[in-house]
Amino acid sequence: MQKKILYIDPVYDNSYLRAFKEHFEKIKNDDIDIHVTSLGEKKGPKHVEYSCYEAMVIPDLIKTVKEAQDNQFDGVVIGCFYDPALRACREIADNMIVTAPAEASFTIAKSLGENIAIIVGREKTIPEIKRNIFEYGMERRFSTFKSVGLGVLDFQKDHEVTMRKIRHAAQDAIENHHADVIILGCTAELGFYEELQKELGVPVLDASIAALKYAEFLVEINKTLGWGHSKVNGYESPPPEEARCFGIFDRN
Amino acid sequence: MQKKILYIDPVYDNSYLRAFKEHFEKIKNDDIDIHVTSLGEKKGPKHVEYSCYEAMVIPDLIKTVKEAQDNQFDGVVIGCFYDPALRACREIADNMIVTAPAEASFTIAKSLGENIAIIVGREKTIPEIKRNIFEYGMERRFSTFKSVGLGVLDFQKDHEVTMRKIRHAAQDAIENHHADVIILGCTAELGFYEELQKELGVPVLDASIAALKYAEFLVEINKTLGWGHSKVNGYESPPPEEARCFGIFDRN
Amino acid sequence: MQKKILYIDPVYDNSYLRAFKEHFEKIKNDDIDIHVTSLGEKKGPKHVEYSCYEAMVIPDLIKTVKEAQDNQFDGVVIGCFYDPALRACREIADNMIVTAPAEASFTIAKSLGENIAIIVGREKTIPEIKRNIFEYGMERRFSTFKSVGLGVLDFQKDHEVTMRKIRHAAQDAIENHHADVIILGCTAELGFYEELQKELGVPVLDASIAALKYAEFLVEINKTLGWGHSKVNGYESPPPEEARCFGIFDRN
Amino acid sequence: MQKKILYIDPVYDNSYLRAFKEHFEKIKNDDIDIHVTSLGEKKGPKHVEYSCYEAMVIPDLIKTVKEAQDNQFDGVVIGCFYDPALRACREIADNMIVTAPAEASFTIAKSLGENIAIIVGREKTIPEIKRNIFEYGMERRFSTFKSVGLGVLDFQKDHEVTMRKIRHAAQDAIENHHADVIILGCTAELGFYEELQKELGVPVLDASIAALKYAEFLVEINKTLGWGHSKVNGYESPPPEEARCFGIFDRN
Amino acid sequence: MQKKILYIDPVYDNSYLRAFKEHFEKIKNDDIDIHVTSLGEKKGPKHVEYSCYEAMVIPDLIKTVKEAQDNQFDGVVIGCFYDPALRACREIADNMIVTAPAEASFTIAKSLGENIAIIVGREKTIPEIKRNIFEYGMERRFSTFKSVGLGVLDFQKDHEVTMRKIRHAAQDAIENHHADVIILGCTAELGFYEELQKELGVPVLDASIAALKYAEFLVEINKTLGWGHSKVNGYESPPPEEARCFGIFDRN
Amino acid sequence: MQKKILYIDPVYDNSYLRAFKEHFEKIKNDDIDIHVTSLGEKKGPKHVEYSCYEAMVIPDLIKTVKEAQDNQFDGVVIGCFYDPALRACREIADNMIVTAPAEASFTIAKSLGENIAIIVGREKTIPEIKRNIFEYGMERRFSTFKSVGLGVLDFQKDHEVTMRKIRHAAQDAIENHHADVIILGCTAELGFYEELQKELGVPVLDASIAALKYAEFLVEINKTLGWGHSKVNGYESPPPEEARCFGIFDRN
Incomplete structure (x- = not known):
């Protein structure tokens, strides 16, 4: 059905x-x-x-x-x-x-790894997302926020630029903060997870x-x-x- | 000025x-x-x-x-x-x-005592208030919720009934949960704090x-x-x- | 496929x-x-x-x-x-x-309610399960443990007895601890969730x-x-x- | 009166x-x-x-x-x-x-921002202050400690030197630790908040x-x-x- | 030596x-x-x-x-x-x-059991002891406080009375709060642990x-x-x- | 005896x-x-x-x-x-x-200092050790992990190399993460604590x-x-x- x-x-x-x-x-x-x-x-x-x-x-x-x-x-x-x-x-x-998306991404990420990084657009969004990290009990599995300096409406403007920024942020999270799972923490970061996770070798979750x-x-x-x-x-x-x-x- | x-x-x-x-x-x-x-x-x-x-x-x-x-x-x-x-x-x-009100009441209560009880109308409201207990860092000063079984619009219907219910809940919190401060956890619980704190001998905070x-x-x-x-x-x-x-x- | x-x-x-x-x-x-x-x-x-x-x-x-x-x-x-x-x-x-089962039950329960009770066989099992409550970040959604005093191999001996005990424990959790979701915290508690959740009016999760x-x-x-x-x-x-x-x- | x-x-x-x-x-x-x-x-x-x-x-x-x-x-x-x-x-x-001062500063800071940095004199003082961060439930709003390497009696010796050190520490906290409120975590840091907050564009709390x-x-x-x-x-x-x-x- | x-x-x-x-x-x-x-x-x-x-x-x-x-x-x-x-x-x-005593008792108790109760003289003392429960990281191993209603100088007045009160409190902790270790949370509760732990069948720690x-x-x-x-x-x-x-x- | x-x-x-x-x-x-x-x-x-x-x-x-x-x-x-x-x-x-070893090291370290660093062999081991940090209530006394990039069986291959790597990691922890106690977080790190603590001026705990x-x-x-x-x-x-x-x- x-x-x-x-x-x-x-x-x-x-x-x-x-x-x-x-x-x-x-x-x-x-x-x-x-x-x-x-x-x-x-x-x-x-x-x-x-x-x-x-x-x-x-x-x-x-x-x-x-x-x-x-x-x-x-x-x-x-x-x-x-x-x-x-x-x-x-x-x-x-x-x-x-x-x-946050409930879903955190839930899935917690079954995939133990040190989860979130790539956000702008730092402005971090405090509100952080509140949900506690709400959903993910604080002990959390690694770091990385901001790429893009507004919500910027992500889809130039895929190459966006991809470069997200990739750089994710690599930083993996190398310097031991991230083992990446969450793209904005629904506008659509269309990037697949290529990224191939490159990075860790799961990359698209929030939507x-x-x-x-x-x-x-x-x-x-x-x-x-x-x-x-x-x-x-x-x-x-x-x-x-x-x-x-x-x-x-x-x- | x-x-x-x-x-x-x-x-x-x-x-x-x-x-x-x-x-x-x-x-x-x-x-x-x-x-x-x-x-x-x-x-x-x-x-x-x-x-x-x-x-x-x-x-x-x-x-x-x-x-x-x-x-x-x-x-x-x-x-x-x-x-x-x-x-x-x-x-x-x-x-x-x-x-x-919650930010304000929790802030004040934390300077007045160390085991704070909240009197709510109906149990329905507890989970949302509980989230704010964590948000405002009051979890280690929190004693208990007591529900009096009154909807928001019921509090002001019969002052005597309401007062009796709140008093009973507050006494329960003090005697059985070591509460040392009471918060009336709904702005509709207006008009009760003064008499109550005289009777109970502990601070009673009106949320508004x-x-x-x-x-x-x-x-x-x-x-x-x-x-x-x-x-x-x-x-x-x-x-x-x-x-x-x-x-x-x-x-x- | x-x-x-x-x-x-x-x-x-x-x-x-x-x-x-x-x-x-x-x-x-x-x-x-x-x-x-x-x-x-x-x-x-x-x-x-x-x-x-x-x-x-x-x-x-x-x-x-x-x-x-x-x-x-x-x-x-x-x-x-x-x-x-x-x-x-x-x-x-x-x-x-x-x-x-614990990872799965906690994950699902957290999307269904906010005050989750766990019905266990014997109290012996509580400390080890409690450790997982923290491991999976469920401590702020946790309501209470209720033990029914049955060993793992006892659950399936007499369905009626087991059902009565679990029902009683679950009702206690709902009425006195504000539980809104029940987890049957042993895989041997198989075969009870369906009838129970009809009676109780809250989700009852079978762990397996x-x-x-x-x-x-x-x-x-x-x-x-x-x-x-x-x-x-x-x-x-x-x-x-x-x-x-x-x-x-x-x-x- | x-x-x-x-x-x-x-x-x-x-x-x-x-x-x-x-x-x-x-x-x-x-x-x-x-x-x-x-x-x-x-x-x-x-x-x-x-x-x-x-x-x-x-x-x-x-x-x-x-x-x-x-x-x-x-x-x-x-x-x-x-x-x-x-x-x-x-x-x-x-x-x-x-x-x-700590109770007061933390209370006020929590209503002003969500990522609070504390500028201390010497690292020696951090563990004792840290204990109060937990005592007052500020751990989830805390950003970072920055030490300026000055003993309590040094702060008022040369205002220019002190100001330079505090400013530098505060800028570091804002730029690298996303601080949105600064607390001057020693009562001897008197006389600096006003100028600092004008320069920095975030609230700077004088503890006294x-x-x-x-x-x-x-x-x-x-x-x-x-x-x-x-x-x-x-x-x-x-x-x-x-x-x-x-x-x-x-x-x- | x-x-x-x-x-x-x-x-x-x-x-x-x-x-x-x-x-x-x-x-x-x-x-x-x-x-x-x-x-x-x-x-x-x-x-x-x-x-x-x-x-x-x-x-x-x-x-x-x-x-x-x-x-x-x-x-x-x-x-x-x-x-x-x-x-x-x-x-x-x-x-x-x-x-x-608190550092020592909590340390030892945590190696002996997982649900530790503390028997105190008067409720007055609980908030200050509770602060140390967090300070020493024992909050997840803590079961309950039980107060026996005796001032510090009362414990040694009548051993029989004191023993009866402590025993009753400890039994309550074990039966109703699943305590598996008892701490006598006042150095004046000297001279009771030995007999008590024989009776109760769980470790009873004398704080001194x-x-x-x-x-x-x-x-x-x-x-x-x-x-x-x-x-x-x-x-x-x-x-x-x-x-x-x-x-x-x-x-x- | x-x-x-x-x-x-x-x-x-x-x-x-x-x-x-x-x-x-x-x-x-x-x-x-x-x-x-x-x-x-x-x-x-x-x-x-x-x-x-x-x-x-x-x-x-x-x-x-x-x-x-x-x-x-x-x-x-x-x-x-x-x-x-x-x-x-x-x-x-x-x-x-x-x-x-972890129970013992954490217990001792918590009585010696307040900001405890753990030197591990490989990053692989960190998540499992981190779970024990919470299990034993050491999260508020924890400073940082430092990995030296050595497998368990590598530690004893070349003492000089191992010593150099551990020393470097410990110094990093002390200087940049305010560590005041060092735990050698693998039993294979045997034979290093004594010399290290002389050099570093802080306690260095051998886990075994x-x-x-x-x-x-x-x-x-x-x-x-x-x-x-x-x-x-x-x-x-x-x-x-x-x-x-x-x-x-x-x-x-």
């Missing part, structure tokens, strides 16, 4: 959807239909490097998740390495899986792809074994009537 | 503003003008016990913070014990102070009041000593032009 | 193989061939509740892993909740995945099944994306010639 | 009192009378860089705190970055506030001034809200009669 | 010296001369349950340590479970060993005796292997001339 | 026994008979740098420990810095002490010798005070009959 997963690029920009879709089609499981969407082409942040940009996209993100639920999606990926609004999205998911594959996994065990997000305590759903009354799923 | 602080009740409901204002007027510093606002009486969450409600109010919260900045406020309090969007609000604050007083303090040292939120790394502001272009401060 | 996973019950006893096989066949992915083996019916530990029993089975476990590698298996599960010899088995696995499903996942991403155990540092393989010279894979 | 705070330079040396007083007068709140004292000009340590010096000054420190209490002071600052005898002083303070301002804050909330050090458990006061009988407040 | 160790009861009271001496003589190594002293019968604290009492005895403690050094003692034990002034005493010890034996060990390896307190960084000694000039070893 | 300790070099190689014996005879206590053994000259690992080699030697290690117990040994040292099978060996030891001395200590307190490994919970022994039935102590 086919299962449906929605990858949400949580920005007001459709430019990347095609690239995500192409990458995902190549690596998805056969029994998965992968849909890719953004928040639309409305005025609004085109990247969420700043926490205040991230904040502005969350309501539409949540509405998109709600609609995925209503449209019988089996899983959703919140496509940003800050894992924005993960708890909120799990609250509103009834029996649908929700995951995100990690999230998609981990979503497939969680969806699969949910269907097969009934293991989904606990609806007790932290991920308890709001009373539907109250949520409706508060209009939290209304589109303007 | 008078300084202006804005307390934001981050909900679409003006019902509590008057009560907050009255409490704050009694305990504020003389050189502070305290303003209290909500996000307006629009359709939207009237409380933010659920993370998905919290998420929905953040954009208007951020716009309100931005307007406070534009209107020369010296400080802002985000009036919810989850400390929602604290990083985002600090990013957009140029040279204005932003704080919130703690946040206001801590804001006064941060504002004061900001003015006097130039110590404000660092604009390097984590609280770096977005480029104004980009923020404008993304329309993140536009009112619909 | 079919992939082959070997589940190793690391004891000298074939009695459980059939039960494991039956359970696994029901829940495995279509593209997986699942093989189940023990270490044979030789004299030796029939359970590994004691660390000194666990120690005695490790060489044959490693040889079995090596043979799986030689026989083109894609993944191996070490079927004991202590995750015995996980590093050693990953060292000798060239490009084959190795995982184990969690390990098998997580192995399927790691195998799948290994095949699709080339993400396998890093062979740098911690999981570096020994030089084949030296390993041969030391006879570490020789069957007596 | 005026409130009285006593800043104690816990050494047998009056040389610095005037400088402290002058700095404090410029930055104190209007409703605060700030008194500055040392332990007198008796024979004894003139600095407390060594823990054994620190130990020798504690009895007179405690007596000074007791006298402050008897003289209706509202708050006391223990003027050394090791925060010596903080628990002891809080025990003997009835309803008077006691704080100290941080302590004084935090004391003002704690005094203010104590007066206004009744929030003082809990007298239960850790800060419980000794029975007055016993304390008298043991002569612990007697001047020789 | 005989080695000399000084056990210092850091109070102004000789009443316990004889009891300590008698216990120590029975269990010391043959090549050790054990001396027992207090700070003399001067006016001053007769117990150090309060941190402010503890503070008052430290200068005389340090002078006593210095004299031990001058009199060619090989080791010193600071006889209080708070481990008062351990760093300071190590600074002034040239090549003499200094240790204390643990400290003495650990001191013997550290002295022995110091003599044999040259392993003493590092004089670099944290335990660096003050310049002798300065120490003399500051009069820190002068008796009044 | 003489006590007997067995040092087990857990490899199939007698080459090092003589060197260990000679070193131990020089530094052991008079009342100790020190025996040194390997696992015999059978085919098998001659070093245990790889976890899979380590795994292969454990059954014979356990049998050797069992025989030591049967032959009235008072203590056993597992002579490898990974502390292999420490729990298992403690389980099977009735009233015999078992310890190992630390283990032997700590074993002497634990044996001595066991005999004198009855403090041995708790047989409750973690170190509970298996039922003798079952162990016999499982043949876990049978020699092939």
